[in-house]
Amino acid sequence: MSAGVLRIFPPEMVVRRPHRMIERHIAVYRRQWLIVVSGFFEPLFYLLSMRAGLGSLVGAVSVGGKQVPYDAFVAPALMAASAMNGAIFDSTGNVLHRLKYARIYDAALATPMGPADVAMGEIGWALIRGQIYAIGFLAVMAALGLTNSWWCLMALPICALIGLCFASIGFAGTTFMRGWSDMDIVNTLMMPLFLFSATFFPIAAYGSWAWVVQISPLYHGVALVRAANEGVWSAGLVGHTLFLVALSVAALVLAARRVDTLLRK
Amino acid sequence: MPEPLIRAHHLVKKFGDFTAVAGIDVEVQPGEAFGFLGPNGAGKSSTMRMISCVSKPTDGTLRIFGLDPVTDGPKIRARIGVVPQLDTLDTELSVQENLWIYGRFFDLSRAECRRRTTELLEFAQLTERAESVVDDLSGGMKRRLSIARSLINEPSLLLLDEPTTGLDPQARHVLWDRLYRLKQQGVTLVLTTHYMDEAEQLCDRLVVMDQGRIVAEGSPRSLIEQYATREVLELRFSAGTNDQFADRLHGLGSRQEALPDRVLVYADDGEAALQEVHHRGMQPESALVRRASLEDVFLLLTGRSLAD
Secondary structure, three states: OOHHHHHHOOHHHOOOOOHHHHHHHHHHHOOOHHHHHHOOHHHHHHHHHHHHHHHHHHOEEEEOOEEEEHHHHHHHHHHHHHHHHHHHHHHHHHHHHHHHHOOHHHHHHOOOOOHHHHHHHHHHHHHHHHHHHHHHHHHHHHHOOOOOOHHHHHHHHHHHHHHHHHHHHHHHHHOOOOOHHHHHHHHHHHHHHHHOOOOOOOHHHHHHHHHHHHHOHHHHHHHHHHHHHHOOOOOHHHHHHHHHHHHHHHHHHHHHHHHHHHHOO | OOOOOEEEEEEEEEEOOEEEEEEEEEEEOOOOEEEEEOOOOOOHHHHHHHHOOOOOOOEEEEEEOOEOHHHHHHHHHOOEEEEOOOOOOOOOOEHHHHHHHHHHHOOOOHHHHHHHHHHHHHHOOOHHHOOOEHHHOOHHHHHHHHHHHHOOOOOOEEEEEOOOOOOOHHHHHHHHHHHHHHHHOOOEEEEEEOOHHHHHHHOOEEEEEEOOEEEEEEOHHHHHHHHOOOEEEEEEOOOOOHHHHHHHOOOOOOEEEEOOOOEEEEEOOHHHHHHHHHHOOOOOOEEEEEEOOHHHHHHHHHOOOOOO
16 A cells, blocks of 8 residues: 555554444443433433423523423423433543553554544443433433424434534543543533533524624534424524534544554554 | 564654664564563663554554554454553453454454353353443453453464563463464563563563663573573672672672672672682671572663662
């Protein structure tokens, strides 16, 4: 192979067996399923408190020209947030531990597994975890009568995309962390992201600051889940989807390259 | 002669301005037990990482099984076993899970993983600890598990980076015994060590590395014969006076080395040298005649002891 071809398609950057990484995690979490389940409750508690408290005070909100009660407005946003949380939790703290302290990836890279397998496997696992929360959350929404039509099932693939996006960003970002203290940065970023992604009030409320909200990947995810839940589709949703896809791809490539630079010096 | 398993020509590894490996030539034949000997920082681990296809050579050529690690890394790694300097065992998995999950990384079937796991637990004398958590194992057991794990793909080449560093003498002997069995089964062993006794026990052939270069090559015995004398007389004088006695030892044996804690006299007949010491009127606090070892080879080649 010529040098030019190698640069564009480095043989180590081909994705061959990322599912092996996921197999390893399944073996670990078979014993620790309670930890996985616990991540589901935070957004659920939010939903219940919104429904009981704020919902009665706020009244109806407009979604794509349709008036919906406040709890039905907030619920899809919390679903998107739960997919984000699941993906971020797994792709930051757990990845940092495996990367720097447990040295799981060093062991994997001594086998035919390559950096792209490791990165894709980890992101895939985080995505699965986000998806588990999304399914649980959707089931609760249905039970509470907050879903509007069968279109709401479309929220699941959308949450998978949200999970992919945040897992890739989380993993890529974690490769730059120096140690545990940097985990505080994650928490500091997550809070405003959760609060200001048109989660609790429509984007119109942000006035001239709306452009800031549009940078947030969660905002785009929330818009998609909300549209799915109401079954109100519009051309603007293509833009939201493309934003998430583009960000995911960029972060994925960065993540695999970072594993290569860090562990294959 | 068969195609060598490892062939390195003018192999160089640089990290920024720092040159870890400064152009080495090495060939390892199938079935050999080959050692890289040298102090910390000699470039042994960097060389091992290049051979295990997790580090790209900066310059020179490297072929393993006749393949190029840059283009065929995954293919080569499928056929080698790696025991890293620091254990990278999975502490979230049990002993047996460590083995079979690792087997899955090599795309082995579940049935095959189970079969080999049972065999390797036996080989590593860990059958009773199959369900244990890794953290509960002793240092020697962890090392044996690391070796067992590196064998899950039935490699024809096993790379061991400082396999017994930090282990007590008994654990080291158990490990050496296991490695010796592998060698008998035809597995090619390549190891790094800074222990002379380990190199003498395990290696058919070795290279002595210092500051990224190979300074000598041969079998342990031939290196000792070539670079050292048959015997060594070790003298200890009262603290702080070794240097001044070194002068008075001049001309004794073929060479003298004053170390911080003792003076070494290299002589084919150690007893005769000791008599001469007494004859010159010196009274060392202790005197010992021993056979020359690889440690002496290293000292004579580099002027430094391996512990530095």
